[in-house]
Amino acid sequence: MSWVLHRIDDRLIHGQVLVAWGQRLDPERIWVVDDGVAASPWERDLFREAAPGIDVQVLTVAEATTAHAAEAEAPGGAFLLVRDLVTARRLAEAVSGARDWNVGGLHYAPGKDKLNDYVYLNDADRSAARVLLGLGATLSVQDVPASRAVSLTSLDAEIIA
Amino acid sequence: MSADGEESATPASRVPALIVTHADLAQALVRAAESVVGPFTDVTLLSNLSLSRDDLERAIEAHVQSWPNGGLLFTDFWGGSCHTCGASAARRHGEVAIVTGVNLPLLLDYLHNRDRFPVGELAERLQLKGRDSIRVQRGTPA
Numbered sequence: 001m002s003w004v005l006h007r008i009d010d011r012l013i014h015g016q017v018l019v020a021w022g023q024r025l026d027p028e029r030i031w032v033v034d035d036g037v038a039a040s041p042w043e044r045d046l047f048r049e050a051a052p053g054i055d056v057q058v059l060t061v062a063e064a065t066t067a068h069a070a071e072a073e074a075p076g077g078a079f080l081l082v083r084d085l086v087t088a089r090r091l092a093e094a095v096s097g098a099r100d101w102n103v104g105g106l107h108y109a110p111g112k113d114k115l116n117d118y119v120y121l122n123d124a125d126r127s128a129a130r131v132l133l134g135l136g137a138t139l140s141v142q143d144v145p146a147s148r149a150v151s152l153t154s155l156d157a158e159i160i161a
Numbered sequence: 162m163s164a165d166g167e168e169s170a171t172p173a174s175r176v177p178a179l180i181v182t183h184a185d186l187a188q189a190l191v192r193a194a195e196s197v198v199g200p201f202t203d204v205t206l207l208s209n210l211s212l213s214r215d216d217l218e219r220a221i222e223a224h225v226q227s228w229p230n231g232g233l234l235f236t237d238f239w240g241g242s243c244h245t246c247g248a249s250a251a252r253r254h255g256e257v258a259i260v261t262g263v264n265l266p267l268l269l270d271y272l273h274n275r276d277r278f279p280v281g282e283l284a285e286r287l288q289l290k291g292r293d294s295i296r297v298q299r300g301t302p303a
Contacts, residue, residue: 010213014242015183046248050240083214107213117211 003097004077008088008139009104012037012081013050016104020144021079022054028076029055033064033091034083061087065094072097085121085128092135101132103141103152115155118143129159171203176275176283177232179224180263181207181217181243187235194268201272209242217242222250231256231280233271233287235263258284266294 004025009017012032030051037043037058044058059067064080068091071078080098082088084106091098105118112120119141121129129139129152139152153159180187187206195201205224209217225232234251236243239261251257258280260267270290274283 010215011217011242012214013240013245014214015238015240018240019238042252043249046245050245052239105213107211107216109213109216 001076002072002074002078003080005079005102006088006098006100007079007081007102007104008083008085008106009081010083010107011105012083013047013056016144017079017081018051018054020146022051024145025077025079027054027079029057029071029074029078031064031071031078031080032056032058033061033080033087034058035060035087036083038063061090061094064091068095068097085125085132088137089128089131092132092137099135099137101137101139102149103139104143113156115152116141119152119155121156121159126156126159129153133159172276174276174279175203176271176278176280177203177205177228178235178271178275179205179207179221179232180235180268181209181221181247182237182263183209183241183243186237190263190265190268193265194272197265197269198272203275204272207243209246212242214242214246217246218250221247222253225251225254225257228254228257231258233257233280233284234259235268235271236261238262256280260284260287260291262291264291264294267291 004027005021032047037047038060047058048056088101103119106120108120112122114120132139140149141152141155142149180190185208191206207220234247234257236247236259244259244261247259267287267290271287278286
């Protein structure tokens, strides 16, 4: 069974992931794929302990690339979380099984344009989104299961242009 | 924000607190606590609404770095962004203890005891108080 959610969310593990998506999809494992978190033993431990009852692993993009296909065959469901579209693009370029992405939270930062209350993009984000779409990826904007999913391109025509 | 208080000067031993929650739960908790004990100070509030992980961490750090002798961070639940960002922000600033699962009885106990215990001891006490406040009363069919 394994992958039940690939999510782009700058908060990584947090309430919406654990409570809303977690109760809906009941994952046994969560991968946090983030070179920055993986480089900090302290941050790694923080995330490992953040989801009681769920096996949390923190991996670099390179480590996730190597282990992604094997994990897809593992019993039980798994979530994969990245903090931004660029990381999602890097993973999608490296493995064929990372094509369907839930865009769950890309919050405001200076220089980013608002698409909705929880998705803001800049040119680097749009560039990564274009590459992802070129690879055949789907980018579905939906913060929690109870809200309606919409395509990222429907919110931002500049991605296609 | 700090609740506008009318009490006397803050004792030097007082443990300050920051409540970080989803939406406006922190404000509601303070309003509820004030309705029980009256106005109080030295409790600041923060919502994670619309904040990225980095911005939330910075916002929490801006509060806790003003505490010369540490303090308490109350968050709504373990594993939420308020907790994990709080942990990241707090580790650079002395003795800051995080108590997750903040509820009204826990907050009231904090207000009664924040001048009496040091940070660590107060955090342990509040964990027990918060847990103990959750009870089940089962009705008996008439």
